[in-house]
Structure formats: structure tokens, C-alpha cells
Amino acid sequence: MEVNIHEAKTQLSRLLERVARGEEIVIAKAGKPVARLVAIKGRGAPRPLGTGKGDFVVPQNFDDPMPAFEQDFYR
Numbered sequence: 001m002e003v004n005i006h007e008a009k010t011q012l013s014r015l016l017e018r019v020a021r022g023e024e025i026v027i028a029k030a031g032k033p034v035a036r037l038v039a040i041k042g043r044g045a046p047r048p049l050g051t052g053k054g055d056f057v058v059p060q061n062f063d064d065p066m067p068a069f070e071q072d073f074y075r
Contacts, residue, residue, distance in 0.1 A: 001018070001026070002025075002028050003027060005028070005029050008037075015037060019037050025037035025038075
């Protein structure tokens with residue numbers, strides 16, 4: 001389906017309902033297509049927590065000061 005910009009602005013809610021049902025909407029300016037309105041596909045199931053457990057261990061000195069880095073950073 002193709003609509004002009006004015007129609008897209010005034011009918012946005014209805015157009016979004018159609019897009020959610022799988023339809024593709026082309027928005028045109030002076031009869032020339034300028035944009036395509038399509039649905040965003042879902043991300044699927046969320047990742048389970050803890051799948052990377054044990055892959056990385058935070059070092060004991062993680063929070064220790066880094067004088068050389070800080071000196072270069074604040075110059």
C-alpha cells in the first residue's frame with residue numbers, strides 16, 4: 001500500500017495497526033516513494049541468566065588505582 005505524507009500523518013495509528021498485521025506501507029512525497037513502514041520483528045525468547053558463568057573472573061586488583069593511566073587521562 002502507498003500513502004502520501006499528509007495521509008500518513010493523519011492516519012498513523014491506523015497505518016501502524018495494518019503494519020502490525022504484516023502489511024508494508026510505502027510513504028510517498030509528490031508520488032515518489034521516500035520511506036517504508038514495516039513491523040519490527042520480535043527478539044524472541046530472552047536469554048537465560050548465568051549462561052556465561054565461569055567464563056570470566058574479576059581480578060582481585062580490579063579497583064586498584066592506575067597512576068600511569070590516570071596521569072595520561074587527566075593531562
